[in-house]
Structure formats: C-alpha cells, structure tokens
Amino acid sequence: MTITATRPVLEARNVRKSFGHVEVLKGIDLEVRTGETVVVLGPSGSGKSTFLRCINLLESVDGGRILVDGNDVGYEVVDERLHELHPNEVARRRRDIGMVFQQFNLFPHMTVLENIIEGPVGVRGEKKQVAIERAKRLLEQVGLAHREDSYPRQLSGGQQQRVAIARALAMEPKLMLFDEPTSALDPELVGEVLKTMEELANEGLTMVVVTHEISFAREAADRVVFMDGGVIVEQGTPDQVIDNPQHERTRAFLARFL
Amino acid sequence: MTAHPVQNEASARPAAAPGPDISEARRRRHPGRWVAALVVAVLLAQLVNMLVTNENFGWSVVAQWLTAESIMRGLGVTLLLTVIAMVIGIVLGVLLAVCRISGNPLLRSVAGGYIWFFRGTPTLVQLIFFYNLSALLPTISFGIPFGPEFITLNTNSIITPMLAAILGLGLNEGAYMAEIVRGGLLSVDSGQREAGAAIGMTNARIMRRIVLPQAMRFIVPPTGNQVISMVKATALVSVIALSDLLYTAQAIYNRTFETIPMLIVACIWYLIVTSILYVAQSFIERHYNRGSRHQTTGFLDFLKIRPRASLPAVMEGPTG
Ligand SMILES: Nc1ncnc2c1ncn2[C@@H]1O[C@H](COP(=O)(O)OP(=O)(O)OP(=O)(O)O)[C@@H](O)[C@H]1O
Ligand SMILES: [Mg+2]
Numbered sequence: 398m399t400i401t402a403t404r405p406v407l408e409a410r411n412v413r414k415s416f417g418h419v420e421v422l423k424g425i426d427l428e429v430r431t432g433e434t435v436v437v438l439g440p441s442g443s444g445k446s447t448f449l450r451c452i453n454l455l456e457s458v459d460g461g462r463i464l465v466d467g468n469d470v471g472y473e474v475v476d477e478r479l480h481e482l483h484p485n486e487v488a489r490r491r492r493d494i495g496m497v498f499q500q501f502n503l504f505p506h507m508t509v510l511e512n513i514i515e516g517p518v519g520v521r522g523e524k525k526q527v528a529i530e531r532a533k534r535l536l537e538q539v540g541l542a543h544r545e546d547s548y549p550r551q552l553s554g555g556q557q558q559r560v561a562i563a564r565a566l567a568m569e570p571k572l573m574l575f576d577e578p579t580s581a582l583d584p585e586l587v588g589e590v591l592k593t594m595e596e597l598a599n600e601g602l603t604m605v606v607v608t609h610e611i612s613f614a615r616e617a618a619d620r621v622v623f624m625d626g627g628v629i630v631e632q633g634t635p636d637q638v639i640d641n642p643q644h645e646r647t648r649a650f651l652a653r654f655l
Numbered sequence: 656m657t658a659h660p661v662q663n664e665a666s667a668r669p670a671a672a673p674g675p676d677i678s679e680a681r682r683r684r685h686p687g688r689w690v691a692a693l694v695v696a697v698l699l700a701q702l703v704n705m706l707v708t709n710e711n712f713g714w715s716v717v718a719q720w721l722t723a724e725s726i727m728r729g730l731g732v733t734l735l736l737t738v739i740a741m742v743i744g745i746v747l748g749v750l751l752a753v754c755r756i757s758g759n760p761l762l763r764s765v766a767g768g769y770i771w772f773f774r775g776t777p778t779l780v781q782l783i784f785f786y787n788l789s790a791l792l793p794t795i796s797f798g799i800p801f802g803p804e805f806i807t808l809n810t811n812s813i814i815t816p817m818l819a820a821i822l823g824l825g826l827n828e829g830a831y832m833a834e835i836v837r838g839g840l841l842s843v844d845s846g847q848r849e850a851g852a853a854i855g856m857t858n859a860r861i862m863r864r865i866v867l868p869q870a871m872r873f874i875v876p877p878t879g880n881q882v883i884s885m886v887k888a889t890a891l892v893s894v895i896a897l898s899d900l901l902y903t904a905q906a907i908y909n910r911t912f913e914t915i916p917m918l919i920v921a922c923i924w925y926l927i928v929t930s931i932l933y934v935a936q937s938f939i940e941r942h943y944n945r946g947s948r949h950q951t952t953g954f955l956d957f958l959k960i961r962p963r964a965s966l967p968a969v970m971e972g973p974t975g
Contacts, residue, residue, distance in 0.1 A: 491853065492855035498846060502844075515864065520856055521855070564854065
C-alpha cells in the first residue's frame, strides 16, 4: 500500500454540535482513509445525520475540527487560528464532498441529464460535451443508461436515488456521504440502490454511509461505527461490531435486526 | 413437457361479466340545474331588455367615443403606467423577498418595515403623498450623505403627475409582490437548497437555478392577479390629474355631461384589457405547470359549464 492510499480523507476531531440547549454531538472522533467504506449505525436521534451534515457544513459545527482531504471545509488557518471563510469559498470546497440524501432531492424541473451536469458545467465550468459524456457513463454505471431525458418524477424511487448518486459522482468527489439512502424506498427497490453502492465501495470510492441495512454493512463496510447519544460507542470491522459487539448498547441496538 | 396454453389465452377475450355493466348505467338527472338555468335565463332577458330599451345608456355616444383619440391616449397612459409600476413592483418585490429571508437581521427588518408601511397605508393616500412630496422636501439633492451636494433639484419640477403615479403605484406594488415572492421561495423544499449546496453551488446560483424556477409556479398565478388589479388600480391616479383612461373619460363628461356613456366607454376598455390579460395568464400558468402532475384548466375550459370527462373527480369543484 502506498502512503497516499492510507492518507485520511476525513479527519473529525472532538466534533461538538448543539441545537439550542440540546447537545447532539458530544465529541466525535473519526478518521476515514482513502478508499475506505465506513458504515455508521445507531438508533434514531443519535446524531448520525447531524454528524454527516456537519462534514460538508450543511450544519454549522460548534467545536472541534473537521478536515476533508487536509482542509477545513469552512475555515482557513491564519496564524494558528481558524478564520471563517466566505460562503462562496465554502461552496467551492464542498465540490469535493458528494452527498446522497434520504429524500433523493433531485431537481424536479430538470431532466436526469441536466441534474447530473448541473454541477460539472454550472459549478465547475466544465465543457458541456465532456460533462454529458461522463454523465452518460455514470448513468450506465448506476444501471440507468438511456434514461437521461426523463424527468425525476417519471422514475421510481430506486431509480431516482441512483440518479442522485450519479449526480454526486459527477463532481468526482474525494468523499461521498450517504444519509440513509434507502430509508425512503419501498422494500423491493432497496436492493438495486444497495447494489450500486456496493459496486462503488468495491471500486475504491471513499464513503461514509449512514444506514439501517445491516446486510450492507456486513458486505460492503471496511469499518462499522456505532453511534448513540451523540458519541461513538464502538467501532471496528463488521465482524467485530456486528457479530461480536462489546457494548451493551450496541447489542441492544443490533438485537432489533435479528 | 406440457403444451403452454398461453397462446390460447392471449387470443381469447375475457368473458363478459354477467349482470349489469357500468357502461350502461343510467346517468343521474339534475333537475336543480334546469330550474337554475330557467331563473338565470329570465334574469338575463330582463338585463338585455334594460340595456337595449333604456335611453340613458347612450349607446350611440359610447360608440362615438369608444375609439376616440383622447380615449386611446388615456388607455395608452393606463397601460404604460401598469407596465412600469408592475416592473418596479416585481423587481422590488424580488429584492425585498430575498432580504426578508436572508441571514442578515438588518436587511430582514428593513424589508419587513418597508412592507409593513406600504401595505398598511392606502394606495390612494400614498399617491397623493408622492404628488405633494415638494411640501415635505422642497429640494432633492444628490451628493455625499451629510457632505457636499453635487446636484440640487427643485422637487416640484421633477415630481410630475406621471412620476408621482409611478412611485405611488410601483413602491406600493413592491410590498405586495414581496409577500408573493417570499411565499413562492418558501414553498420550495429546503432539501433542494441543500442538494444544490452539496454539489458546490453558491447561494446566488442556488437561488437562480434551483429555487426561483421552482418558486415560479407559486409566484406567477398571483402575479397575474396583481397585474389585473394594477390595471384597475391605475384609475386612482385620476385624483392627481394624470390623464389616464378614467381621467380622460371624466374630462370628457365634465364638458358634455354624458357621464354614464363615458364611464361605460372606460369600463369596456378595462374589460378588454383585463380579459386579454386573463387569457395570457392562463397560458403562462400552463407553461409553468409543465412537468407537474397538476394541470390547471385553460381559459376555454373555464368558460365551459360541463366539467371535462378526462379530469379526475377531485379536480372538479363541488357540484350542485
Ligand atoms: N435542525 C434541528 N433543530 C433542532 N434539533 C435538531 C435539528 N436537527 C436534528 N435535531 C435533533 O438532533 C438529534 C439528532 O438528530 P439526527 O437527525 O442527527 O439523528 P439521526 O441519528 O440521524 O436519527 P435518524 O436515524 O432518525 O435519522 C435529534 O434529537 C433531533 O431531534
Ligand atoms: Mg438521520
């Protein structure tokens, strides 16, 4: 393994976040290395989504530090102190972090193709032809070749979510965040999305996935993190955490899926 | 191996279900509608009778003045005023709405204060106020605040009735448009902004590419209503002696004492303009609804009394 292959893409140190008086994240430490797939498990309200949203600064962070590919997303270091960046600079840094949402959030007024090239062409200033070529490749990759002219509402939930994945991939992100990508889907559509994600994991995409799909964690995760009450309770390989959990809270949570 | 009976099944028609069939059902009768139609017909006949036999309408005078040059010029002023006031109103409304939902508390409260003032005072009063601006500010100067002044103008010479009317109607419209635009912006799911932000779009770009296009569906229909209201609201400017359609008609009947015919002339033009706008609005509305499942009915459908059979029942109004 080369040195760059193990460099952390995500470094979260002692991340804290409160909503009003409620502390939702109470010091999260997490490192994700290039090519790693980390699955985050945890009961509802444990702060999984909040943590994910803090990584690309959709949610502001109250304390600690988050580095993506060695940079603070929302700050720059001047004289050993962090200085808040202009929102446009934050937007620029977000390009490297893809995100897939529970509710897909495709742009309903744009076709599938327009959804996918909006980032590369509109944000990164890529040539339209180049972006279209890549968009078509990505659509093929997620199993939706020739659907580029459809509007999102003409697709099933599973298809929409795969388009959303393609849209995020079109920016060639260094890190992909998935927030319960299959929770809004009918059971029979979950498999197609998980399969796409497993393929991405196998291809070496760096991913942090919040999900309740234990089977996906077992198949695709390099590491499983269990969160509860705003802290990481335990983490390790899927075998360690899922099959041999050390903490009572982890056992209680997993018992529900057996 | 057994032979598949698929082919036989495919060619065989499903046997007709025994007993009565919905397609032959007797339609429900609507005796109430016939009674209502009769009542309306009688009332209409009376109305037509009065319109024709009552000399006071002065239809010949109406015909004579309907396309008179002075009336046309008045109509031109009314239309010009409508367009300018609406343009000011829409631009101002978008700016105010963006301020209203911005993260800057100062901008938020300034915009809120503006909307509060202009919606809370009568348009007529605002018009008269702008017309009499010189009483408040005898001169208007451009220069450095509290510093030297470069240009000083006499307020009376620049506040013509036209400018007072534009200011009065436009600034007032801005406040109403702001609320319409704000409602439209808030109707777009916050997930849309987040999805835009997640692919690295700046706030301005998210607004332009993601939020505004989707908000349009909620902004355009009430804006159409505002334009139609504005055509009628311009009649207020006759109090500041601007020769719009109504003022021109008034000026004529003050000379000829043919009050009712001249008011009818004005009404006919207002009706023509608002009807055209209504048709245009329904076309624009349909354009913005393209791609959404909810299709608004067009102008012709609106005129039809019978609901379209192809429309699902939920889209029809309550039936009698
Ligand atoms: N915008 C917000 N304002 C106030 N409280 C919030 C907000 N967002 C989240 N919370 C609270 O923070 C806590 C953690 O929420 P979060 O969405 O991160 O949990 P989660 O682990 O993703 O749960 P789930 O599995 O249900 O998605 C919850 O108690 C929630 O009510
Ligand atoms: Mg969540």
